[in-house]
Amino acid sequence: MIGIDSLTKRFGSRKVLNRVSFTARDGRVTGFVGPKGAGKSTTLRIALGLVRPDAGKALFDGQPFVRLSSPMRTAGAVLNPPNAHPACKARDHLLALAAISGIDHGRVDQVLEMVGLQSVADRPTGSLSLGMSQRLALAAALLGDPHNLVLDDPLHGLDPGGAERVRDIWRGLASQGRAVLLSSRKINEVAQIADDLVIIAKGRILERTTVARFIGEHSHDSIYAVTPQPDQLKAALATAAGISITRLPPDESCPPDAARFRIQGAPLASTASILAQEGVVLYDFQPEEVSLEQAYKDIIRGRRDARS
Amino acid sequence: MLSLRSTWVLLLIVMLLQPLSTGLMACATRVLAGLGWQTNHLLAHLLPASSDVFWSAVVSGLFPGMIVAGILGVLVLTREFSGATIESTLTANPRRGMVLMAKGLALALSTWLAAQVGLLLSWILAALLLPGRLGTLPAYKPGLALLDLLGGPLILVLFALMGLGLGALSRSRAGGVGLFLGLTLILPLILGLLGGLVPHVGWLQAPFRLTPTSLLVTFLSGLNRAAETGIRWCPTWWQAGLILMVWTALSCALGTLVFRRADIG
Structure with missing residues (x-):
């Protein structure tokens, strides 16, 4: 030992x-x-x-x-x-x-x-x-x-x-x-x-x-979305049951006026429909299989952000 | 240490430098004596060679040998730092003092053997090239033959260990070799130049005589009484040997202290 x-x-x-x-x-x-x-x-x-x-x-x-x-x-x-x-x-x-x-x-x-x-x-x-x-x-x-x-x-x-x-x-x-x-x-x-x-x-x-x-804890399917209207996105999906929305820390690929989200527990097609109906502008919207590497990076980045 | 070619090469140089130097010196002596013969001014103190000249030729290789032995001592430890070999060594045996002692023991034995064999070869060569060597030794140099033949290699061991200590102190090849050459070549050169060129600094002769190289000369010359030199104070051969031991002990103690506490990598 x-x-x-x-x-x-x-x-x-x-x-x-x-x-x-x-x-x-x-x-x-x-x-x-x-x-x-x-x-x-x-x-x-x-x-x-x-x-x-x-x-x-x-x-x-x-x-x-x-x-x-x-x-x-x-x-x-x-x-x-x-x-x-x-x-x-x-x-x-x-x-x-x-x-x-x-x-x-x-x-x-x-x-x-x-x-x-x-x-x-x-x-x-x-x-x-x-x-x-x-x-x-x-x-x-x-x-x-x-x-x-x-x-x-x-x-x-x-x-x-x-x-x-x-x-x-x-x-x-x-x-x-x-x-x-x-x-x-x-x-x-x-x-x-x-x-x-x-x-x-x-x-x-x-x-x-x-x-x-x-x-x-960290391997699951989800949707990755980038939007300049974070409040509208959250409001549009607020009524859907079983959905969790996590705001991700900004990274270099994210435009300065936008926010990154991970949406879990929601089918891709119906989520896209809801957001389209509500007129939420999206820069990026794609299914995401969270890798261990991504989860690990998020942990490190998250702790770093929490300290700073 | 002994599994490396560079170690064997340096040991071979320590060994072969001695007969090479002796051969050159003996030939030069014969040439000088020959010139004197032709001009009817025979340099009687050269041929038949007096014991002084004979033994000077025998031990002449110890001076370059001292430098090579010291560099070998420096490299024994510092080449492990230039790669990452030191990590392997210290994870196999983390007791750093013991590692240094083991290296010192192997270094001392191998250096002594190379120096002793080299000196015996020098002796044989000098006997062949300089006949009439059995002139009477001066009264103040009793036992010069034994002193040079047995003490010379041991003094080289002291220089090798001094190199090991300085290598442990610096933990870098360039630093260790620089420290060793500074101590054995540059320091006596500076003190000697100052003593010779600047008036009223005669006192500098004392520290000059305490430098390792000067101590080696004194030891090998077999001086037994300071008065014979005409200088206020000059160590005798045995004092020179003891002071060289102090130099070596100091280098090894400092090197061990630093090596034991240093972060590796």
């Missing part, structure tokens, strides 16, 4: 983490999602002892990472590949890491096979593609057969086949009762593999939920 408790961190005058807390539980894959600069990597680096927090703590199975007696057996990490010397052969890189932790050298070939890199094991790591480097980093993380895995944007650069392969590995590890914490900017990527979801933006945790609950 990976416990992140009230982590706070400043870089100079910039506060990058503000009391970040969540738990990545055993037997589950936890997706840690947020836009670029949200504080994901800093959180993971603090957890792994690479960055010192100003306040708070991160624990692996109840212990800070820097105090673990055998770190590679407790937690494996994939951070920012390529993280092997470009002149060093892939196998030598793993052998060196195995030697540091007293891990049997036979394990090196096992992890190379797990991630599908046996054929390039004797190539310098500098000649590997980004996807291969990602898989090599995962092989390094798996060397100690750890109980916890920390993965920072681990699908970046992987081709579909490689991505499916590593997803299978993570699922397998979680099913064995291990905790897998992976960060990503893309919620769709995370939703394919994660059980739990933690959303972060601007150094604050916005939501802790499960992927199933998040999908249930």
